[in-house]
Amino acid sequence: MSMKKTLPLAVFTAFATLLSACGGDSSSTAPAPEPNGPSTSSQPPAAPPPTPNTPPQAPQSRDRYSFANGCYTLSSEGLFLQNTAGEAGFQLTDNVSEASAFYMKPTALGSYLLVADYQRDPGSAGVIELLGISDPAGEFLDQGGNFVGEVSYLVSGLGDTLNLVLDPIAPLGGLLRELGESLDGLGGNLGDINVQPSLGKVTKASDLAVWNLNPSDDERFTLTSQVTGLLLTANDDGLTLTSPSLESDNNRFTLTPAAQCASYPEAMLSAQVNEQGPAIYLKEVQRFRNVPGLDNDDIFGYVDAHSHISAYEFIGGRINYGDPFHKFGVDHALHDCAENHGPEGLTGLIEQVTSTPGPHATRGWPDFPYWPRNNSLQHHQSYYKWIERAHLSGLKILVNHLVHNEILCQINPQKQNDCDTMAAIEMQAEQMHRMQDYIDAQSGGPGEGWFRIVTDPSQARDVIADGKMAVILGVEASKALNCGEFLDVAECNREEIVERLDRLYAMDVRSLFPVHKFDNAFGGHLPDLSDGIGIGAVLYGGNLLETGHTVEFEECPEHDHGDTSGPLADTLQPFGIFDQLLFQIDYVGERFPATPEELAEYDPRRGTDHLCNTRGLTDLGFFLIQELTKRGMMIETDHISRKAASQILALTGERGYPVINSHGGWGGTEDLRDQVAAQGGISASFGSVRGDWVDQLTRDGNRPRADEFKVGPFGGAPFASDVNGIANLASNxxxxxxxxxxxxxxxxxGRVVFDKQLTGDHAFSLYEGRGVAHYGLYPDQIADMIANSERPEEQVNDAVNQLFTSAEAYIRMWERLEAAVQ
Known part of the structure; x- marks a missing residue:
């Protein structure tokens, strides 16, 4: 333990707590956007371009959010902040021509980094100069730039710069100075290390460089150090920090628009958008203008019905490397996976088992030599700028499933988060709201961002009408609502189900999988029939650990995944003990390498494509379905046993309450998926490539459904990315x-021109061997499907029509579901 931790600083802790309470809004802790709005260049530079030479107009709204990603000089009482050369720091000048321009990079709503300079050559991470508080001995920050020291100790180190004259608590000024002096001696004892921080130039983004901007009077603002709660002050003594109780003209600043500003690192959209902006309604798009049956208010756009952009926090939080946003920007969000996966990525266990085994380059920003790539399952692929690029191509609805598996978390040696399912899901829901706040901060204030979490279909329509993307939160967890079972004994009761559903509903969750991957207290799961030693084998063992029993098999009806028209409980008969043992051997055997061809005829394994889980819905499962329908929540039938899926369809079909199959074959048989569509629900398949994607979209869009469930002649076919869900994205x-x-x-x-997406120095192309390496390449994959599918033109056109009517189809499904509750 550091010696400073043992000092009796209770009085200073109380003082610092008082000061910190005077800071601005710091409720959002997250990531960064593109300066000055979306890129309008199809070939943008490696870093955001500087502000044009002509001074920009002052913002019409002078609230504290409106300065986001803008360029300004800062002055107080005729004194301007000036960035001096080298490490000399910042000083004041009364000559406006010597004033420095600061790039205002939001870290959260109302909080900023003041960027005085940023330079980056290709191949380098860049050099940045910020106004902040130094950390000479590295005592206050962790490797991510987060403040981890004692506030009281930091404030004491700043004692010589504090202006506490006439402060009601003025005696503390002397104490702080004395403590600062005593620390000089302590520093000598520790090896002559300078541990005293100072106000000035810092060269790495951190909490010590974050300033809360708050309105004062006469359109002036105060700048409060987020960590210390002290006000930046300009007076004859230079720049100092002052107690907030001493606010005066000397710490009220005027922000004046400036030219030739520094930039800040960010991923580019690599998109040129015309003045009208992306189309919102089908009537705006040429291909839909003369199609009978379409209404003027029908939405143009597509749906990703199944994603996991919050999966960077699941299974303990260190499985996936990378964040969808970071308060200090892309170079922090997508830095180097060695932080989680060790040297050369060798401790990234899932990567070693499921992708290319062996070492790999761990570096991300700025050149991304190895990751992201479509089949690299432990590297984040849905950074917010990449999602925004897809939004520009017509992505109108993104369903993000908060995801967790408690047993895999418990056996995972790499974790930092709670393995409890409800705690993990609630934390991810909170992170998604922080992501929304962060994008709002980049866009100029609360509600201004393009990423909007919605809770009902009317709200979704309003968001899309405003040119933004509707985000729906769902839950996909093996132990849904912490309702597991062990040896057929449920680990929850009805009262707990109601209470936990209410908690999720209050966090804006509107969709839920009753079952996922393992049997639980609600019913049986759909077994993973994939071959080889991989996720299927892991999950089979996990089910045993979670439930105390193996998967219990029976022969599926007709052995061909066919008839599901009646309740499966009436048609399936469980096997005896001896037959169960044989089927367990079959199932496990199929997960291991095939018998050599010359010995194949002697292999006793018979294959498992005709096996079904014996378990349907339990009593608690029926109760859960009732509770979901009471709340108007969407029910996802993927991953649940065929028997349970058939029972859910029978229950909801009677009420006219549609359900969802959001990601392909995990919804069971084609007959089950047809039944979902026939009852007015949504059926989606994984995003694929070229002809295969055309086939999937036309199949899903043309499933049998009544005309009342269509958008004109189209059924609407969403796709499922399953991004960051330990699943490959599409290759190419x-x-x-x-x-x-x-x-x-x-x-x-026809309103957006895309070029190769540029993040740092890496121009991502579908054709560099990585396929859909990240989420921002879905626009490219759609264009490639249209150009290179080798399917008949009529079928390709139908596939495009089905995809781009899926947003309207999804919202209509949600509206029918809502009407069924009333």
């Missing part, structure tokens, strides 16, 4: 030679 067979034939390309609505 294209070659580098094909790049010129695709890039640049125009969006389906």
């Amino acid at each position: 067979p294209g070659t580098p030679e094909q790049e010129a034939s695709l890039y640049p390309f125009t969006s389906v609505d």
Whole structure:
């Protein structure tokens, strides 16, 4: 333990707590956007461009949020902040021509980094200069730049710069100075290390460089150090920090628009948007203008019905590396996976088992030599700027499933988060609201961002009408609501189910999987029938650990995944003990390497494609379905046993309450998926490539459904990315030679021109061997499908129509569901 931790500083802790309470809004802790709005360049530079030479107009709204990603000089009482050369720091000047321009990079709503300079050559991480508080001995920050020291100790180190004259608590000024002096001697004892912080130039983004901007009077603002709660002050003595109780003209600043500002690192949209902006309604798009049956208010756009952008926090929080946002920007969000996966990525166990085994380059920003890539399952692929790029191509609804598996978390040696399911899900829900706040901060204030969490279909329509993307929160957890079972004894009761559902509902969750991967107190799961030693084998063992029993099999009806028209409970008969043992051997055997061809005829394994889980809905499962329908929550039938899925369809079908199959074959048989569509629900398949994607979209869009469930002639076919859900994104067979034939390309609505997406120094292309390496390449994949599917033109057109009517189809499904509650 550091010696400073043992000092009796209770009085200073109380003082610092008082000061910190005077700071601004710091409720959001997260990531960064593109300065000055979306990129309008199809070939943007490696870093955001500087502000144009002509001074920008002052913002019409002078609230504390409106300065986001803008360029300003700061002055108080005729004194301007000036960034001096080298490490000399900042000083004041009364000459406006010597004033420095600061780039205002939001870290949260109302909080900023004051960027005096940023320079980055290709291949380098960049050099930055910020106004902040130094940390000479590295005592106050962790590696991520988060403040971890004692506030009282930090404030005492700043004692010589504090202006506490006439302060009601003025005697503390002397005490702080004395403590600062005593620390000089302590520093000598520790090896002549300077541990005293100072106000001035810092070269790395951290909490010590974050300032809360708060309105004062006459359109002036105060700048409060987020960590110390002290006010930046300009007077004849230079720049100092002052107690907030001494606010005066000397710490009230005027922010004046300036030119030639520094920039800040960010991923680019690599998109040129015309003046109208992306289309909102089908009537705005040429291909839909003469289609009979379409209404003027029908939404143009597509749906990702199944994603996991919050999965960076699941299974303990150190499985996936990378964040969808970070308060200090892209270079922190996508830095180096060695932080989680060790040297050369060798401790990234899932990566070693499921992707290319062996070492890999761990560095992300700025050149991304290895990751992200479509089949790299432990690296984050949904940074918020990449999602925004997809939004520009027509992504109108994103369903983000908060995801967790308690047993996998418990056996995972790499974790930092609570393994309890409810705690994990609630933490992810909170992070999604912080992400919304962070994007709002980049866009100019609360409600201004394009990423909007919605809780009902009317709200979704309003958000989309405003040119933004509707985000729906769902839950996909094996121990849903902490309701597991062990040896058939449920670990929850009805009262707990109601209480936990209410908690999730209050956090804006509107969709839920009753079952996922393991049997639980609600019913049986759909077994993983994938071959080989991989996730299927892990989950099979996990079910045993979680429930105390193996998967209990029976033969599926007709052995062909066919008839599901009646309740499966009436058609399936469980096996005896001896037959169960044989089927367990079959199931486990299929997960291991095939028998050599010359010995194949002697292999006793018979295959498992005809096996079904014996378990349907339990009594608690029926109760859960009733509670979900009472609240108008969406019910996801993927991953649940065929028997339980059939029972859910029978229950909801009687009420006209549609359900969802959000990611392909995990919804069971094609007959089950047809039944979901026939009852007015949504059926989606995984995002794929070229002809295969065309086939999936036309199949899902043309499933049998009544005309009342269609959008004109179209059923609407969402896709499922399953991004960051320990699942591959789509590959692409294209070659580098094909790049010129695709890039640049125009969006389906004709209003956006896309080029290769640029993050740092890496220009991401579908054809570099990584496929859909990250979420921002879905626009490219759609364009590639249209150009290179080798399917008949009529079928390709139908696939595009089905995809881009899926947003309207999804909202109509939600509206029918809501009406069924009333």
